[in-house]
Amino acid sequence: MGRTQQDQSQSDGSPRLQASAGAAIALRYQENGHVTLPANQPGKPKNRGTVYVYGTTQPKVGEKLLDVYGVWTSDGTGGDGRGVLLSTQNFDDGRCYQVNGGDISETRQKEYTHEASQLTGADLWCQQDIQLPTTAPSGKLYTLYWVWNWPTAPGADPTYPQGKTEIYTTCMDVEVQGTSANKQQVTGDYIEGQDLNDAAIPSEFDNLSDQQSTEAPAATGASSAVTSSTDAKKATVTAWHTVGKTVTVSQDTTVTVDADQSSETLTKGSG
Numbered sequence: 001m002g003r004t005q006q007d008q009s010q011s012d013g014s015p016r017l018q019a020s021a022g023a024a025i026a027l028r029y030q031e032n033g034h035v036t037l038p039a040n041q042p043g044k045p046k047n048r049g050t051v052y053v054y055g056t057t058q059p060k061v062g063e064k065l066l067d068v069y070g071v072w073t074s075d076g077t078g079g080d081g082r083g084v085l086l087s088t089q090n091f092d093d094g095r096c097y098q099v100n101g102g103d104i105s106e107t108r109q110k111e112y113t114h115e116a117s118q119l120t121g122a123d124l125w126c127q128q129d130i131q132l133p134t135t136a137p138s139g140k141l142y143t144l145y146w147v148w149n150w151p152t153a154p155g156a157d158p159t160y161p162q163g164k165t166e167i168y169t170t171c172m173d174v175e176v177q178g179t180s181a182n183k184q185q186v187t188g189d190y191i192e193g194q195d196l197n198d199a200a201i202p203s204e205f206d207n208l209s210d211q212q213s214t215e216a217p218a219a220t221g222a223s224s225a226v227t228s229s230t231d232a233k234k235a236t237v238t239a240w241h242t243v244g245k246t247v248t249v250s251q252d253t254t255v256t257v258d259a260d261q262s263s264e265t266l267t268k269g270s271g
Contacts, residue, residue, distance in 0.1 A: 006061045018175045021136040025174070026200055027053065027146060028120075028127040034150070035092045035126065036105035043156020043163070047090035053130050054145040056083030057137065065169060069147050083145075087130040091148055093201045096126035114196040124196060129204035136176045146170050 010016060019025060033040060035048050054072050060082075071079035078085075097108040099122045108124070116122040128146075136142045147169045154163035 006063070016141070016173050016175045018177045019132060020178055021132055021138065021176055022134040023132050024129060024200065025132060026127045026129050027144070028125040030120075030123060031092070031096050031098055031126050033098050033100065033102075036097050036100055036102045036108070038104070041152075043153040043160075044150060045153075047092055049091040049148055049150035051087075051089050051091050051128050052085060052147045052149070053087040053128060054083050054147070055086045055133065056143050056145075057140060058082040059143040059171075063145075065147070065167070068145055069149075069167070069169075084133070086133075086144075087128060089128045089204060091126065091150065093126045093128070093204065095196070095201060096124050098123045112196055117197045120197060127201060127204075129200045132174065132176070138176050138178055140176050142174045142176050144172050144174065146172075 017025070031048070034044070038044065038048070052069065054068050056072075067079060068083065072083045072085050073079075074085045076084045095108065095112045097105045097112070099105060099109065112124055114124055130144075132142060147167060150166045150168065152160050152164040152166065155161060156163070
């Protein structure tokens with residue numbers, strides 16, 4: 001993975017997701033034991049960290065994490081005004097699990113049984129359900145920045161007596177296509193009995209109705225592998241949870257980006 005992930009280059013075999021303005025999208029990632037084996041990482045938050053999704057129609061090469069994360073706001077007035085905060089959710093969606101012998105995993109395997117799929121295997125992946133802004137322009141690209149804040153509390157790990165900030169990030173683009181009947185705030189009841197490989201998380205889906213659409217700035221290329229669906233209440237895109245190069249932003253603060261970069265730039269994942 002290289003610097004092409006900062007521009008509109010697209011990885012072979014990983015087509016961009018196509019979705020209409022106002023469409024619901026599920027960003028999915030493996031929990032890799034961070035949820036189901038919490039004792040492996042002492043001092044981590046009970047929600048396993050917080051995931052933020054930012055959106056823009058005006059990305060730029062060399063985008064800096066700290067110019068976006070904690071700066072862009074849901075009303076679009078934060079920072080330089082090029083982007084918006086679309087969603088804030090727990091890393092643990094309350095359902096997801098890696099198949100292992102841990103108590104959490106075994107409980108969830110019984111409660112959330114599903115058939116193994118070619119894409120996700122036997123694990124039930126975590127997800128973050130978002131809605132593209134209703135103002136996203138048709139025929140353009142809309143860029144998503146996914147940021148996971150997973151800190152270690154002070155005193156919990158002797159290696160980091162002062163605590164440690166740990167952040168992971170990846171990016172992708174969506175091709176905004178046409179004008180859909182969905183070009184409004186997502187509403188409606190959750191459909192029970194869905195295949196859990198495709199179903200949204202009920203609580204997160206409900207939250208989409210509360211998300212405010214804002215005038216959002218516009219997108220660019222190179223995404224994770226994707227799967228698409230016409231059902232707004234199902235998963236429509238997969239964002240892979242990858243671990244890459246770690247860079248130091250400040251004392252006791254590290255950021256991991258999923259590309260071989262030498263600075264804390266936001267980069268686009270290729271799966």
